Amino acid sequence: MARVYVPTSWRRFTGGCARVEHDAPDVRQLLAWLIAEYPALGGEIFDPNGNLHRFVNVYVNDHGLDDLYGLETPLEREDEVAVIPAMAGGATRSRFTPEQAVRYSRHIILPEIGGVGQRKLLNAKVVLIGAGGLGSPAALYLAAAGVGTMGVVDFDTVDLSNLHRQILHGHANIGRPKVDSAHDRLADVNPDVKVVAHTEALTSENANEILGQYDIIVNGCDNFATRYLVNDAAYLLGKPLVDGSIFRFEGQATVFMPGKGCYRCLFPAPPPPGAVPSCAEAGVLGALPGMIGIIQATETVKLILDLGEPLVNRLLLYDALAMEFREVKIRRDPECPLCGDNPTIKELIDYEAFCGAPMAATGG
């Protein structure tokens, strides 16, 4: 007997049964029996032409029919068949459009995400500081995942020398503002996403107003002054900061949760101007920010979904040449002037003076 798993939202059609059993030679005949037995299920599973609804996924022993033989997939005794509407897990069935149900189906069938989690992603507001090396892959994956509102802060324009790593932008966009290029690319990836363009440098004057509109801040900026500014603003606003930085063949990533340590706890002071060369001066492996930016996207999705173990109090170190990942601990420093026991920084300061360097481009 093949067993059919019935999702919660359809059990009202099966008298509350989560599993029904029937002998059938293939999936088509099993489903035909199912809707003969429970006629109300017919319209849920098949469209008027007798085809499976596009938002219904059928699995045999956890393998999708697309990877098997479709409705002709033969069944053996003990096979487990699951018929899953893409909106399963949602509080109401009509919350996703049919297109969304298909677009996010591979998320929705994950028990850890489901319809409820996908709705959280669609309701989330994330801001990316910089649409450069780190911001590009992070933005692409967050948009694809259906993060509903994405702010992009960058005042720079697309330069030919950006294109070996900044995969949001294409050749046709050289000379355009990065936020405009990002807007068009992200809208194409996922029309569900509302992209908010902030075509300006982040400063002590505008940071609270811009960052305050979002739930999570993803840092892909390219200079120390902006890093300290974003850190301080994130802490003072009480927002999680998903941080990443890169140099030549090596990257660092972490998540700063307010009250659990911050960038100042990790690095109390910036290097003097010129002590650490920029990407323009030192070079950078094109794929390097891809790795770190995708870690940032992953951590952002985990925070939105409250899933897994966030990269908090841990600094992940990636060495592309050794192809090695390591971790070191980050602790909240009781002496930290921002988040320590006796803070002295209670509002945003002059970061160019603090770093002795201008806030150059925002997403190098």
Place this chain on the structure above:
Amino acid sequence: MVEVRVPAPLRAATEGARVVQGEGGTVGELLADLTRRYPGIKPSLFDTSGGLRQFVNVYVNDEDIRYLGRLEAPLGPGDTVSILPAVAGG
């Protein structure tokens, strides 16, 4: 002998080596040994008054030496010391 991981910005001073070996019962002794053999790393690690710079962290295994006694942090066989400067690229 303690293994020391050298970050990219400091490798010009170690002839390109990612990993070097050093001697010392404490982090201070180890760094003194390293700066003797690789004088080029000294300005990156220490300020002019001899204090460790605030934008370069030193870890024994995965712990920041600020929580292990700083330069007095003890070292034992098999420990790995990592030098980690802040980088800002994005």
